[in-house]
Amino acid sequence: MPGFWMVRAGEGGYLAKEFVEKECVAVGFDGVGSFEQLTTLGAFKGRLLGVYPDDSPGKRAGAAGVGHKFRTLVQRGDRILTYDPDTRLYHLGRVEGDYEYRPGFVSDYSHVRRVKWDRQILRDTLSSGVRNTLGSTLTLFEPGDAILQEMLRSGVSAETPAVLDEEDRGDETTIYLEQLSRSHEFIADRVNRLSPHEMEQLLAALLRTMGFKARVTLPGPDRGRDVVASPDGLGLQSPRIFCEVKHRKGSIGAPEVRSFTSTLRGDDRGLFLSTGGFTREAKYEGDRSHVPVTLVDLEELVRLVVEHYEQFDTVGRALIPLDRVY
Known part of the structure; x- marks a missing residue:
């Protein structure tokens, strides 16, 4: 069964339009170099320990999990989602390419997967449960099939929250930023409903x-x-x-x-x-x-x-x- 992934388009979604225009998603990892030889989670952890020795173990574990998933676990044919806060649109598509190391192709982000975008979903048409789940600050995570079905039907309630493993959860800073982002989106929803x-x-x-x-x-x-x-x-x-x-x-x-x-x-x-x-x-x-x-x-x-x-x-x-x- 194909997977379903959410990829954040940089801090505040500033890369969303570039993702859509260039038909791709990407992640950063400054100074890490190509992921091509990093085929296991352990290999990612070892590389990040050398590049970011001052980061907390929890932060490095979370980053290694993101890199490993993006490099190895995301597959051709998987569904993938990103969000543009300027237009309040989620862009849904399918992964069409293997991992590529392409410095300069996407601003700031060198690690790329090709995507064919085929659907747009206005955030305001989704249930509050889905909006809360998709408000996570995690760079890459699996929202779950119930979320995907609501995205495809647009407007059908989904009760199943995303299940995040320990590496996804990260340290207290990650949790704090996640709650801050969700609060920001909640307030944006309230403001947008005004006449x-x-x-x-x-x-x-x-x-x-x-x-x-x-x-x-x-x-x-x-x-x-x-x-x-x-x-x-x-x-x-x-x-x-x-x-x-x-x-x-x-x-x-x-x-x-x-x-x-x-x-x-x-x-x-x-x-x-x-x-x-x-x-x-x-x-x-x-x-x-x-x-x-x-x-x-x-x-x-x-x-x-x-x-x-x-x-x-x-x-x-x-x-x-x-x-x-x-």
């Missing part, structure tokens, strides 16, 4: 925690000014911050950013929030704007909410009710 008007209210609440007086504008044509903020609340003191909010509108392109920046003058500052992310061209347009403009996607919004949550007023806390876990 467009609630998203504007959340942004205004966030700006208030940063010391500004912010308000949501009235419904109707606003010329890219869904939220307005300034030190005095009247717009008489600089900086005046004008905010455009696009929620569930897909990835924002350069024309939308250009239209937004064209309305800004003098000491104005711009903030464009798009929960669907921005294209590369849109980011370039923001960088070359004649006035300072900040582009905020869903991941950055969640980071800011977590960072400033203790200072949120009652409006912000009502929109995203959270409890701190120590």
Whole structure:
């Protein structure tokens, strides 16, 4: 029976688009060299001990397990999954190639398996149990057949959690990072469920925690000014911050950013929030704007909410009710 694997696309999923474009998955392991001769788990442990002597035994054991699985246990025909947090899409495909050592083919990652991607699954269509399991920070693990069946059916509940062996679990740092990642995804899910008007209210609440007086504008044509903020609340003191909010509108392109920046003058500052992310061209347009403009996607919004949550007023806390876990 073919296997089913989840491969993280680097820290924060920054390599996901490259995985999809180049039809592959990859892992890092700086300084380790080719895996070609490392055919056993013991061989991996020996190599990593020489390369990373200062790492804890638990961390080295976890890394050796990842390398061994990627090199030897992952087989042609296995199902494989990766996640792009910018688009909130899981990409599902089949492994089509054996292990390859290809420095420079994928940014930062030299160890590659060829993949044929054949399905996309929006994270919001999956059950909470599946989302929690797939939120693991582990580089490579087996989510289980029940998870795969829900991915294929899209929307059918799966109760079976992933079973992680001791090498997968790693040390306390790995466990901490895993829980942090799951919490981040949980908050992102909560934020993404807000209505467009609630998203504007959340942004205004966030700006208030940063010391500004912010308000949501009235419904109707606003010329890219869904939220307005300034030190005095009247717009008489600089900086005046004008905010455009696009929620569930897909990835924002350069024309939308250009239209937004064209309305800004003098000491104005711009903030464009798009929960669907921005294209590369849109980011370039923001960088070359004649006035300072900040582009905020869903991941950055969640980071800011977590960072400033203790200072949120009652409006912000009502929109995203959270409890701190120590």
